[in-house]
Amino acid sequence: MAEEQPAQIPPTQEPAAEGAEAKGPSKSELKKRAKEAEKAKKAAEKAAKQAELEAQKAAADVDFATEFYGKAPLNQSQSRTGRPRVQIASLNPNMDGETVLLRARVQTSRAQGNKMVFLNLRQRIDSVQALLTVTPEKVSKQMVKWTAGLQDESIVLVEGVVKKSPEIIKSATVGDVELHISQIHLVAGLESRLPFTVEDAARPETEIETNDEVQYKRVLLDTRLNNRIVDLRTQTNQAVFKLQHGISYFFREYLESKGFIEIHSPKLQGAATESGASVFKVGYFKGNAFLAQSPQLAKQMAIAADFERVYEIGPVFRAEDSNTHRHLTEFIGLDLEMVIEEHYHEVMELIDSLLKHVFKGLKEQYAKEIQAVNRQFPAEEFKWLDETLRLTFKQAVDILVEDGVDRSSLDDINTENEKRLGRLVKAKYDTDYFIVDKFPMELRPFYTMPDPEDPTVSNSYDFFMRGEEILSGAQRIHDPTLLAEKMRSKGVDPASMPAYLDAFKMGCPPHGGGGIGLERVLMLFLKLNNVRRASLFPRDPKRLEP
């Protein structure tokens, strides 16, 4: 069966045609002959194909590589060899000749003829080029074919030899080596079509706009978020969420070095507190509860309970129907509260040092991740000053007025004017980060301590990054009489918050603090332009999935 049978080819019509020169065949005869010729050709092709298939089948019968490739059985923890697996990031030219084992995604595959296939293998933000070539007794044609047929995003377990690559491979992050595959097994395949490729999802907007020759697919934010699992696999997003972790890490590291302890305050509350922002209502057995819009009350109560310095990293909930680039209905608050010995600037300065510790940590220890994000989201490096610029609210208003903003519109500084202020400050001081202190009392919540001299001004501050607010904070009122008075003046019934007021009646030291939006810091540090990109599974008024 393995021998090739020559396809039967009908004799050519030429001699007949020659003899028929004088008379010549009729038109219908010509048509008929052409038809027959066509038929014969098709039959020949079919026979050739058949022969090829049979040849392949024959070759398949002697596939010597079956053990070296294929679908692995479902891992149910059948066995444990303990054989080490390596990280792509650790591969380097010094390993030339070493055989390694690794698990990775197939980002792309490209066959060259039927004897060779190139794979781009990916682990998180790292990738390497791998190739498989038909080799007697080692790599069969079938093995190459099977590998070439692997769907993008398949997870494979690969054994191969590290080879120093003759020239840097630009399509991989580890470009100075390639992997010559000796074994490849499918650990997990796909049971569905990809909504978009990880390559498309990782392409910078600028490349899509400036490249006229190729029509790239643009993956819209909503499509990404609907298929967040695939979107999160881009090297950009792998880096974004490592950086998110970095922010919390440095936040904790700094505060713990300053004697803070972490607390966990309840998100379920008995009353809708801190009137103003809307709260979500929860069915709670036979009654109702409300989701905390911040750990504000709890952390102040912890201060009244002698905790001295506390922080919390946890979800906060806002039932505001705001559909903007910077609002989420659920986000992570980095909150802190501490006793004041003399002056609330003790808190403000501690928060300032804390944020600079975070910026410095990211810049120094996450350079690779920042670079990875920059490839898709180009941004000027985030800048701050050794001595942070501090403006009073009044000074900030003056700067805006000087730039042409109508003073009468500046009782509060709205989002647009905040950005303008950010640009003006950047131009003048070359910083993306500054503090505005001493906000008007009427812009702040009831628990804000008034200035000792001017009762219309408060001991409160906002911190800004690239012209957007990332932190609000203040000295709080620790005196129950003044607190109740301010509650009433802001339309809050003191009787509606008995446990909170009681905390101050039991004696509470002067204190202050602030709350930072984790996703906002991440968005603004990296200039991601939409806070949803800084949230693993973002929630907004229109999104509760995935």
Added chain:
Amino acid sequence: MAEEQPAQIPPTQEPAAEGAEAKGPSKSELKKRAKEAEKAKKAAEKAAKQAELEAQKAAADVDFATEFYGKAPLNQSQSRTGRPRVQIASLNPNMDGETVLLRARVQTSRAQGNKMVFLNLRQRIDSVQALLTVTPEKVSKQMVKWTAGLQDESIVLVEGVVKKSPEIIKSATVGDVELHISQIHLVAGLESRLPFTVEDAARPETEIETNDEVQYKRVLLDTRLNNRIVDLRTQTNQAVFKLQHGISYFFREYLESKGFIEIHSPKLQGAATESGASVFKVGYFKGNAFLAQSPQLAKQMAIAADFERVYEIGPVFRAEDSNTHRHLTEFIGLDLEMVIEEHYHEVMELIDSLLKHVFKGLKEQYAKEIQAVNRQFPAEEFKWLDETLRLTFKQAVDILVEDGVDRSSLDDINTENEKRLGRLVKAKYDTDYFIVDKFPMELRPFYTMPDPEDPTVSNSYDFFMRGEEILSGAQRIHDPTLLAEKMRSKGVDPASMPAYLDAFKMGCPPHGGGGIGLERVLMLFLKLNNVRRASLFPRDPKRLEP
């Protein structure tokens, strides 16, 4: 005015009485005289009091110490001297003679006559004895009187001289020095009566039970929780929540050293997932949302999104009407999930090492806090083995049967039998900590991977401390077909969780993990006997405040 005026005393009646011996006064005369005498005595007393008052008033007029004591003005950040304040914990005999400034609570005060007052000053878990004595030109009688009148739990700013104390003062944690007060100001007083004293709240149950001479006030748990702010001030609770912080700290430290990153998954979910346990329903704009009962689905999705190793510390919500010593409706989950290379024991062993890292960290770095808690909650030291005891579910059942439990009741091991197992294991192996592996499939959720040999058994485990479960975990099903099949067999409609199933259809590596209840670990490590004591502001079906 400063000179004392002798009180006017009426002449005694004695001479008249002598002369009247023969005749003797009439009964009515005697009565009248007695009345007059009484009247005169009262007048004398009144005059004496008046004189004393005037004397005091006179003395007050020349109080030379007014600057050294009194109520401080409300701190509104009027000024900032930057003068350092010390911690009680840092005071020691080498500082003998040094003048220090510190802010503290007055735990108790005890006047000795009108010239001396002893204060027990407290900062978190530390306390020191301070005394104030009338001293010419330095401490006035008025100053002593004012200080003696300070309500317990007042916050004071004290300047004083450290003195090596002649003998150890047992009522203070820093017993080898005392503080001789030169200035004392009230930073924050109380505007309400204390519901109970911090001393009463800190008293060990054993002391209340065994002491027949003194009738101590027992502060019940509900009273404590209703007035949690005061209850949290006990040295016990200050230590408990430092230890709570310690658990998270060591949890993170270990996982970060193993390449895990922290994620934050949304607590608001579009569907009520993981059927079985009840979920809280939330009004979400015009529709509904549900509170996550665990980050289970999100962390698995993070694995499908190539995060490799993730952890989360965050609130989880259980709408179960369980009113027991170990159930809360909101608690903190320490969750982790990781890719499995070959066998789920990779995860189980990592969790085991993680927990031992936590125990070791607490024991070595929080000895002082553990001791503080033990004073109120005496407990045998928590014990674990270098090589953790692992039982299979079957072995655990056998141990119970051998001890007399009816095998037919052991399809599941209930709370009572868990405790029994804990006691039996402790007696035999001298450990408070062990693992039970290979739970029956029917006891575990749909996403649990079945054993490769025996489909009635699963690749899952529970971890125990002092006979109570603190962690559940398993290898998860990463194959979407098998997952959908198991969902249906457990009565969950795969169509109700499309985003979750999609994650696996897009290719997901084998993985496993577990979830630890923070409060349970804390409760069991310290033997607090009620999980509410391990939660800052606990939530149960009957409690949403404070």
